[in-house]
Amino acid sequence: MIEKLNKKLSIYSKELDIPLQDLSILLSFSGGVDSTVLAYLLLKLRENYGFKLTLMHFNYHTHIKADHCEKFCRSFSKNNNVDFYTTDLFINQKDNFESTAREKRYNELKIIAKNIDSVIILTAHHLDDQIETLFMKMLDNSDWISKIGIREKLGKLRRPLLNVRKEQIIEFAKNRKLSWIEDPTNNDLSIRRNLVRKSLLPTAIKSNKKIENQLLIDAHSFQLKLHSFISEFNKNRDKFVLNNSLQFITINLEEIKNYKLEKLKIFVYWCFSTYFKITISDRSRNYWVEFIKYLQYAKTGSIFKLGSMTFILNREELILISNFVQLLEKPKKVGLTHNKKWYGSIFKFNNSNSPIFSKNKNKITITDNILSDGLYLRRWKKGDKIISSNSAHHILLSNLFINNKISKIGKLMHPIVVDKSDNIVWVPGLVHAKLPIDSFNGKVLKWIPV
Numbered sequence: 311m312i313e314k315l316n317k318k319l320s321i322y323s324k325e326l327d328i329p330l331q332d333l334s335i336l337l338s339f340s341g342g343v344d345s346t347v348l349a350y351l352l353l354k355l356r357e358n359y360g361f362k363l364t365l366m367h368f369n370y371h372t373h374i375k376a377d378h379c380e381k382f383c384r385s386f387s388k389n390n391n392v393d394f395y396t397t398d399l400f401i402n403q404k405d406n407f408e409s410t411a412r413e414k415r416y417n418e419l420k421i422i423a424k425n426i427d428s429v430i431i432l433t434a435h436h437l438d439d440q441i442e443t444l445f446m447k448m449l450d451n452s453d454w455i456s457k458i459g460i461r462e463k464l465g466k467l468r469r470p471l472l473n474v475r476k477e478q479i480i481e482f483a484k485n486r487k488l489s490w491i492e493d494p495t496n497n498d499l500s501i502r503r504n505l506v507r508k509s510l511l512p513t514a515i516k517s518n519k520k521i522e523n524q525l526l527i528d529a530h531s532f533q534l535k536l537h538s539f540i541s542e543f544n545k546n547r548d549k550f551v552l553n554n555s556l557q558f559i560t561i562n563l564e565e566i567k568n569y570k571l572e573k574l575k576i577f578v579y580w581c582f583s584t585y586f587k588i589t590i591s592d593r594s595r596n597y598w599v600e601f602i603k604y605l606q607y608a609k610t611g612s613i614f615k616l617g618s619m620t621f622i623l624n625r626e627e628l629i630l631i632s633n634f635v636q637l638l639e640k641p642k643k644v645g646l647t648h649n650k651k652w653y654g655s656i657f658k659f660n661n662s663n664s665p666i667f668s669k670n671k672n673k674i675t676i677t678d679n680i681l682s683d684g685l686y687l688r689r690w691k692k693g694d695k696i697i698s699s700n701s702a703h704h705i706l707l708s709n710l711f712i713n714n715k716i717s718k719i720g721k722l723m724h725p726i727v728v729d730k731s732d733n734i735v736w737v738p739g740l741v742h743a744k745l746p747i748d749s750f751n752g753k754v755l756k757w758i759p760v
Contacts, residue, residue, distance in 0.1 A: 624717035
């Protein structure tokens with residue numbers, strides 16, 4: 311079994327382009343036989359490669375052995391000179407324990423992995439877990455994406471024992487005389503997975519001995535189908551994604567609004583994974599049905615939420631925002647200097663001995679007397695006006711944005727250039743203010759948008 315894990319880690323290190331000895335691994339460690347065996351194997355490989363290993367335990371306080379499990383894990387870590395983290399997780403009795411616990415557990419693992427610079431998070435899921443999951447998806451008549459089952463790789467997450475049977479793990483543990491803690495809740499048939507494991511699946515296998523193999527064959531087929539969609543999105547990303555930045559991406563709505571539920575779901579997951587490096591939790595079928603209705607019937611400016619993610623419709627575009635709350639936090643006025651970045655765009659100064667009159671609103675001539683007093687960047691705010699260099703009249707920026715079809719999100723992030731008295735000097739890309747240039751010494755300021 312140690313050779314199998316060695317091969318898996320070698321594959322993971324190649325995918326990450328990190329030498330195996332330089333890996334930093336975080337293992338979710340319950341103290342049960344599965345994670346104990348995986349921890350033992352990792353320790354043996356650490357002796358050869360010297361990679362960093364950290365164990366993390368979650369105490370749900372759901373059974374009488376909960377604190378004993380935590381104590382066992384802490385002692386195991388100390389005896390093997392491994393960094394150890396533990397956290398208490400409390401689940402509301404009204405919630406689905408398994409799904410809620412899983413979501414909270416993975417969120418905590420991601421946080422710790424980021425804090426300690428772990429490039430891989432490992433869990434000890436095995437082949438029996440996979441078959442049980444596939445069987446439950448079959449019972450639930452889930453969509454084909456869900457029938458792929460437990461993924462070996464998802465973001466930083468890796469499950470190296472997913473092709474190993476439970477009986478092999480137990481046999482290995484006994485042969486090596488390992489100690490572990492049996493979770494008493496594993497015999498609680500009110501927990502659905504236990505009912506499947508102890509009763510429903512064994513009964514189904516008696517009726518159909520090929521059912522396990524068929525579930526795995528179907529899962530593999532659906533995995534290939536998923537890969538074909540992802541390949542399509544990667545190959546044609548310029549057709550789907552109109553522009554992108556660290557905060558948001560803009561999607562061509564016409565390309566995706568008529569997708570069937572499963573393809574749309576994959577596309578959204580692909581977007582967040584590709585552009586924001588975020589793995590989002592699964593949602594119910596009803597959620598995605600409502601999302602399809604939103605794409606087809608909602609008005610411009612309408613918002614749809616997916617956890618911390620936000621969608622905004624803007625005519626023929628769909629804007630995906632990674633953190634809308636953070637985006638809404640108005641930054642303080644900041645000084646405008648050469649190479650200053652603003653939401654992915656950048657400002658550059660060039661010397662000039664004479665004024666440049668240009669219809670290009672991405673450039674502006676600024677005199678030294680204005681520059682010496684300072685230029686600043688800020689966001690639009692309600693009531694903002696500018697005296698246009700073309701008309702010499704006041705223009706409301708809100709009207710300017712409407713006339714130029716600037717989206718709700720675009721309005722939030724569009725730079726406004728002001729002087730020290732907060733008078734608007736320039737709205738890059740849209741309008742210049744009427745400025746004195748009788749005696750010219752100064753610079754040309756250029757805005758390079760995303």
